[in-house]
Amino acid sequence: MKLTYTKVALTAALLTASMLAHAQDKSAHISDGIVKIGVLTDMNGPFMDNVGKGSVVATAIAIEEFGGKVLGYPIQMVTADHQNKADVGSARVREWFDRDQVDAATELGNSAVALSAMRLAQEKGRMSIVTGAGAVRISNEDCTPNNLHWVYDTYSLAKVGTQSVVKGGAKTWYYLTADYAFGHSLENDGKQFIEAAGGKVLGSSRYPFPGSDFASYILKAQGSKANAVAIATAGLDLQNAIKQGKEFGLASGGQKTVAMLMSIMDVHGVGLKDAGGMLFAESFYWDLDDASRAFARKFFERTKRMPTALQAGQYSAVLNYLKAIEKAKSDNVADVMKAIKSMPIQDAFAKNGKVRGDGKMIHDMYLVRVKTPQESKAAWDYYTVLETVPGEQAFHPIADSKCSLVKS
Template sequence: MRTTLLAATLVAAMPINALQSMAWQGVARAQTAPAPKVSQQISDGVVRLGFLLDMSGPYADVTGPGSAAAARMAVEDFGGTVLGAPVEVVVADHQNKPDIAATTARAWFDTGGVDAILDVAASATALAAADIARAKNKVIVFNGPGAVRLTNEACSPVSVHWAYDTYALANSTAQATVKAGGDSWFFVTADYAFGQDLERDASAVVKAQGGTVRGSVRVPLNTADFSSFLLQAQGSGAKVVGLANAGADTTNAIKQAAEFGLTQGGQKLAGLLVYISDVHSLGLKATQGMLLTEGFYWDLDDETRAWSKRYFERVGKMPNMSQAGVYSTVMHYLKAVRKAGTDETGPVMQAMRDTPVDDFYARGGRIREDGRMVHDMYLFEVKKPEESKGPWDLYRLVATVPGDKAFQPLSASRCPLVKK
């Protein structure tokens, strides 16, 4: 019987001073039996897991409450305790501001008793939090952000990049699109670390395949009106308009591209980070035929379907790769704490690296020296409306891309931890 069930979440539209003083408070634990004796190797008698998410902004639908729910599911499924210590989840809204992400991470580590941060939504905020984790020697894992620099220039001994990255997305989607005849590109790019990395990586793949890049335009985060940017894309005459953005920015761009008649005019959209929730929201009529890459799909096999059904019952929608990745991350971290016999960073990181990731999310996954968790990626084509058998039956599997082919090879790594 589970001795401890987690019930605590901090969310936020609250000022940063409130986050600093309250982010670790109000965490309630409902106990159904006397707590067992806690191992002396658990620093303060509690294992606290932090999640810095976008709870109300452009990435709230693809991370946010859904990622927090996945974290709680994992803690409950693990049994609520590890080494006799209760496990708590603490959640804060960083509002997509790197300074808030950094300040909250510092406060959590310094006085909040947070042992590890197991997701930071968006790349700019992730890079800011990663600097704090490195300085404080605390574990930090990323599922929501995609910037490949997290395992290159910004790699560290305490960080792991779990779900996907810009290299894997660009490598799989751009290759398939160019091979299908889309050999000239124009990029509509989110103007921050993630978008810039995604454009760079996709451009390199397009050129390596013999294609050309006719230009790009940088778009501020959370832009509502894409008209001027899409007009530039139309004017370029490129066969493919690559959307190097995510979340609400991607769905807004796709909707407005349809209104502008961009695809009707012969150009093809390539969503370089498209989540299942985006496709579901936009509908198959608007997205049919689009090629996209994901690290997880709820309908891959019996295990993914079983877990996703439980998630759906709790959240009311199917999980995406980042949300499923959070569950996988929490389970792997707690197993590492149990194996190491402590929540001390060094032994836990070693146990995480030594233990293969083998669950419904990743079969035979492994954490490399640059912090990249290598696992298979999947190239999908969005189904036509008449092919779908239900509201979330959205993808047709085109190819499984082995992890060692999907992610950047270590020979090309810019991470100083990689020995060459």
């Protein structure tokens, strides 16, 4: 009888603790009693493996780690495909804000889509959290007080990813660039750092995005005799360009292929035989430390693949957005932004992170080398981290910012 009573008492205590943990904080200000997060991503296009369903899974993991509630109020997620079209993305975000009471539009893995969503978020008094797009202008000249720019930008990718290659002997470069905002930004930032390191860009070809046939552009790159051919695109386009470059003999002709933005899914798609030895900048690797491995295990259980940097960054951004709401006791944009800018950001994705006045979250970046098939010891054992670059060195200096939020 005593044992039964103890079990009942323990069960009651646990239930009470659970109810208290999820009780609504009456001092909190949560608009309409729900925190609703919209994940606008590329579900079926060239970036679907880098973001897409994986970013939805990453968001779900962050929400679950919060217990599905913040300050006792439920957290909900809605998702949509922007189809890599700014008008499609803008229409959906407007619908989310006007009809569905979405508090934050996130992921936004296309720079044109992200810029349109940011403007709407400011107009409607909501938040935008860009984790999948990298144009520098997102947190520079087009910054807004309602936006966070979380994972990476073309400045950090170019700085970390080109200077070591130039110093290693690749003094002349040719660019194969996606003809839209993100590709232009990758090329322009890369040129800046190539020249700063003593190199020279001999020329570039811009292709209509998305594309699949890169033959004519690769022939122009070969004709340039440049030491390195930089591919300023991402996702399936990047994979196809690398494979076609291999077929046309770029490497056998002595030209290095340099990816300006490459993910672990791109390496997986290309294969270690063709990608082995490539150097590029990364913002996350699943096998970096205990925290990254713990998140990766959760992600792998649901997807049977390891997370990309953009998917891990989406998890981090949502997790810290919820922490900021908890800290501010409000989902009001100004309150959340003030809270998140005062918080250290340290999790499975971000190391030594902080959000600056321009909304940019700066954190450690990495120079990685893709392992050869002989070096890889297990499934998804793809990277060797050669260098860790602190965020203050990797990202655009705040003193040079054109963001109206920080200009003196």
